[in-house]
Amino acid sequence: MPSCTARALPAVLLSLPARVPLLCCIMVLLLVVVLVLVGLSRMLSVVLSVGSVGISLRGSFVRLVRRSDDDGTGFPSSLRSIDMPGLLGCLMFPADLIRPSRYWLPLTYAPKIPGVLAGTIRQTIRVAGKTRYQAGDLIAFHGWAGKPYRSPWSFRTEYFELREAIPILIMPYGISSVAWKKHDELARLDGISPATGLELGRVLCEYNDIPESGAPGYILRW
Secondary structure, three states: OOOHHHHHHHHHHHHHHHHHHHHHHHHHHHHHHHHHHHHHHHHOEEEEEEOOEEEEEEOOEEEEEEEEEEOOOOOEEEOOOEEEEOHHHHHHOHHHHHOOOEEEEEOOOHHHHHHHHHOOOOEEEEEOOOOOOOOOOEEEEEEEOOOOOOOOEEEEOOOEEOOEEEEEEEEOOEEOOEEHHHOHHHHHHOOOOOOOHHHHHHHHHHHOOOOOOOEEEEEEEO
């Protein structure tokens, strides 16, 4: 004699065709929601900060950056970031998890070039423009054989991973509200010769057009 399970199975099978369209609609709706959320996650860069730990949702992954105390240059020093795959990144764009942003930067300040090539200088200060650097990004340097942007490259370095990307405001008289004369240590780390804050300010203002209102920039360290 057939068991209760055997008798109930045909009834379940007969009811499936009526449920299939509903299940398909639910799956399509969920897929659309996921795609929309992925698109938003790739367009937006959201940063949350609690105490000394920052959480950055960038692209399709989550980046944790812990900021430590002042390292003697007058700016907070951030430890190396930790990248953690976000849910959407794992589902849709796993390749993005291993592709940090890469930048080629010109290096034309002659006293600094040997130290960068030798690895004894691991800092540069850059006017940002529209670029938003983050710890974990990769930067490389190159020189010019002649006139900048109108001649071949004279050298190029390997890529360096940024361990710090500190946003600053470069003013004609200093960085943010701190005068150039108080940035001797920053000048030393940057390979300025002579290593004084006043010379650092002169070089930055000579190589960049710094308006009276200031120019957003970054202290980059690798």
